Amino acid sequence: xxxxxxxxxxxxxxVAVAVDVxxxxxxxxxxxxxxxxxxxxxxxxxFAFPGGxxxxxxxxxxxxxxxxxxxxxxxxxxxxxxxxxGEPGRDPAxxxxxxxxxxxxxxxxxxxxxxxxxxxxxxxxxxxxRTIARVALDxxxxxxxxxxxxxxxxxxxxxxxxxxxxxxxxxGRALDRRNFRKRVLALGLLxxxxxxxxxxxxxxxxxxxxxxxxxxxxxxxERE
Amino acid sequence: xxxxxxxxxxxxxxVAVAVDVxxxxxxxxxxxxxxxxxxxxxxxxxFAFPGGxxxxxxxxxxxxxxxxxxxxxxxxxxxxxxxxxGEPGRDPAxxxxxxxxxxxxxxxxxxxxxxxxxxxxxxxxxxxxRTIARVALDxxxxxxxxxxxxxxxxxxxxxxxxxxxxxxxxxGRALDRRNFRKRVLALGLLxxxxxxxxxxxxxxxxxxxxxxxxxxxxxxxERE
DNA sequence: GCAAAAGTGTTAGTGATACACCCATGA
DNA sequence: TCATGGGTGTATCACTAACACTTTTGC
Numbered sequence: 001x002x003x004x005x006x007x008x009x010x011x012x013x014x015v016a017v018a019v020d021v022x023x024x025x026x027x028x029x030x031x032x033x034x035x036x037x038x039x040x041x042x043x044x045x046x047f048a049f050p051g052g053x054x055x056x057x058x059x060x061x062x063x064x065x066x067x068x069x070x071x072x073x074x075x076x077x078x079x080x081x082x083x084x085x086g087e088p089g090r091d092p093a094x095x096x097x098x099x100x101x102x103x104x105x106x107x108x109x110x111x112x113x114x115x116x117x118x119x120x121x122x123x124x125x126x127x128x129x130r131t132i133a134r135v136a137l138d139x140x141x142x143x144x145x146x147x148x149x150x151x152x153x154x155x156x157x158x159x160x161x162x163x164x165x166x167x168x169x170x171x172g173r174a175l176d177r178r179n180f181r182k183r184v185l186a187l188g189l190l191x192x193x194x195x196x197x198x199x200x201x202x203x204x205x206x207x208x209x210x211x212x213x214x215x216x217x218x219x220x221x222e223r224e
Numbered sequence: 225x226x227x228x229x230x231x232x233x234x235x236x237x238x239v240a241v242a243v244d245v246x247x248x249x250x251x252x253x254x255x256x257x258x259x260x261x262x263x264x265x266x267x268x269x270x271f272a273f274p275g276g277x278x279x280x281x282x283x284x285x286x287x288x289x290x291x292x293x294x295x296x297x298x299x300x301x302x303x304x305x306x307x308x309x310g311e312p313g314r315d316p317a318x319x320x321x322x323x324x325x326x327x328x329x330x331x332x333x334x335x336x337x338x339x340x341x342x343x344x345x346x347x348x349x350x351x352x353x354r355t356i357a358r359v360a361l362d363x364x365x366x367x368x369x370x371x372x373x374x375x376x377x378x379x380x381x382x383x384x385x386x387x388x389x390x391x392x393x394x395x396g397r398a399l400d401r402r403n404f405r406k407r408v409l410a411l412g413l414l415x416x417x418x419x420x421x422x423x424x425x426x427x428x429x430x431x432x433x434x435x436x437x438x439x440x441x442x443x444x445x446e447r448e
Numbered sequence: 449g450c451a452a453a454a455g456t457g458t459t460a461g462t463g464a465t466a467c468a469c470c471c472a473t474g475a
Numbered sequence: 476t477c478a479t480g481g482g483t484g485t486a487t488c489a490c491t492a493a494c495a496c497t498t499t500t501g502c
Contacts, residue, residue: 014280017239017310017321056238056319060310084308084323086241086284095280097241097321099308161481178483179465201479202472385454402456403492425453426499455498462491471482 018098019063020051020129022082022136023072025116026153027108031169032116033133034108035125036071041093043126047115049133051098064101072111078104078152078214083135090128100132102139104152144170145220148189151209159197159204160184167220175220187217239310242322243287244275244353246306246360247296249340250377251332255393256340257357258332259349260295265317267350271339273357275322288325296335302328302376302438307359314352324356326363328376368394369444372413375433383421383428384408391444411441 023034035047050071054063064079079101086097108116117123119137122130143149150166164180184190191210196203247258259271274295278287288303303325310321332340341347343361346354367373374390388404408414415434420427 015241015278017241054239054310054321057312059312060308060321081308084284084305086278086323088281088283097278097284097323099310099321159481176466177481178467181482183464198473199480200474202474202481204481383454400492400494401454402494405455407491422500423453424501425451426455426501428454449502451500451502453498453500456496458494460491460493463489465486465488467485467487469483471480473479473481475476475478 014095016094016096017054018052018096019054019060019067019101020049020098020132021064021068021079021101021103022049022132023068023077023103023105023114024119024136024140024153025105025108026166026169027116027118029165029169031119031137032108033119033122033136034072034105034111034114034116036113036115038126043092046126047117047123048126048129049100050114054099060099061101064099064103068101068103071114072105072109075105075107075109076156078149082132082139085128085132087128098132100135102136104140104149106153106155141170146216146218148187148209148211148215148217148219150219151212157193157195157206157208159206161204163207184219187219189215189217238319240318240320241278242275242320243278243284243291243325244273244322244356245288245292245303245325245327246273246356247292247301247327247329247338248343248360248364248377249329249332250390250393251340251342253389253393255343255361256332257343257346257360258296258329258335258338258340260337260339262350267316270350271341271347272350272353273324274338278323284323285325288323288327292325292327295338296329296333299329299331299333300380302373306356306363309352309356311352322356324359326360328364328373330377330379365394370440370442372411372433372435372439372441372443374443375436381417381419381430381432383430385428387431408443411443413439413441 025032025034034050036050038044038046038048051067054060060081061079068077068079082100082102084097084099088095090096119133122133125133144167150163153166154162160181163184164175164177168175189210190207193206193208195206197206249256249258258274260274262268262270262272275291278284284305285303292301292303306324306326308321308323312319314320343357346357349357368391374387377390378386384405387408388399388401392399413434414431417430417432419430421430
């Protein structure tokens with residue numbers, strides 16, 4: 001590929017391509033990341049995000065889906081490409097260019113080999129995965145503000161309080177309940193189910209997203 | 225890299241890594257892209273963006289800078305990673321994963337082998353570079369609205385009319401001059417030079433960006 | 449003095465923020 | 476009946492959008 005305008009070929013083929021998937025989900029009111037232990041090499045036993053080599057006849061998206069599914073049972077995930085990391089020294093063992101993916105799950109599913117750790121207090125991670133985690137969180141925060149992506153972090157039906165908690169948890173600040181409801185209902189992306197959820201107190205109305213495809217709309221103002 | 229959780233290694237090493245750089249600049253009131261001709265292979269003589277293999281000891285950013293500099297003389301460019309394209313069939317000859325970069329130039333510099341073509345009417349491009357072009361334009365449009373990135377498409381000093389034209393050209397619609405000036409001056413990112421530029425009519429005040437680093441601020445409202 | 453671009457202010461409307469009270473339920 | 480979270484309405488403020496005229500210069 002690419003227009004090689006008469007440039008010699010250098011040592012090329014030794015660059016490997018991998019994907020790394022950052023699974024995020026809410027758990028006990030906090031944002032958690034799904035991590036696995038590195039099994040080999042200098043970084044053995046440290047936490048890292050699931051991932052690995054891209055196969056020769058496989059798209060990047062497919063590789064991300066494969067590596068995610070290899071660790072976490074599929075459950076209506078939203079997966080999107082995040083950023084590509086390729087510093088020569090990021091893996092001490094060999095040159096690996098890694099395409100990072102963000103995966104949003106509606107639940108922190110327990111799965112063998114996967115540990116869900118709170119994003120706010122991640123331990124030391126293998127390679128440059130700390131950086132990847134930061135980029136993933138920044139992306140998530142940014143996209144919540146101008147897309148309907150919150151659906152990916154919620155069950156199919158939810159209350160407005162649930163939805164508000166997604167925002168408050170991810171953004172790390174409290175939002176005014178009345179204004180939040182007004183804004184989010186005014187967007188017209190939610191359909192009331194008519195049903196209610198019964199808990200300890202007054203039952204709450206249940207909603208679902210009219211569409212669960214990514215949409216760009218100003219969900220939050222810049223200030224509040 | 226990555227936590228290879230006991231997965232066998234498939235045919236790995238045959239995926240090559242390249243960068244492709246999308247150089248954009250304003251020229252005669254329109255946004256233009258800098259393209260080169262493919263020299264070899266099935267796509268020979270079609271237009272494509274400058275790019276090529278990443279060297280083994282080179283970061284992705286460095287590779288992008290190298291391939292850009294190989295075609296266009298450096299001139300205070302802004303370069304940022306755009307997206308990574310890796311469909312198996314995107315280069316019919318071999319499997320290439322390409323990390324695309326966006327490069328913003330203050331001028332459409334003439335250089336041997338480079339043709340500047342208006343983005344609105346690009347011809348058929350090699351590989352999937354049409355897609356890359358679209359992603360680049362979407363990114364530029366989006367970032368103009370909430371960053372000070374316009375500086376990259378302007379000379380160091382410019383008039384408010386110049387700045388407004390950047391926005392109007394990239395966004396493809398007219399903006400109200402008075403409101404534009406108010407908003408952009410209220411942001412406090414511009415410093416007046418005191419000097420003026422003399423043209424055919426009343427001279428215009430010259431400004432520069434106080435900082436030419438990327439900053440996130442609401443430059444435009446969502447509506448206007 | 450005329451054409452053309454630079455420069456400026458006001459008003460109306462819309463959306464954001466802040467805020468306080470009633471409601472429905474389970475215990 | 477009370478504690479708890481669910482649900483609603485309003486006044487203020489800030490920002491946006493629409494809009495017309497004066498100024499300065501080159502020709």
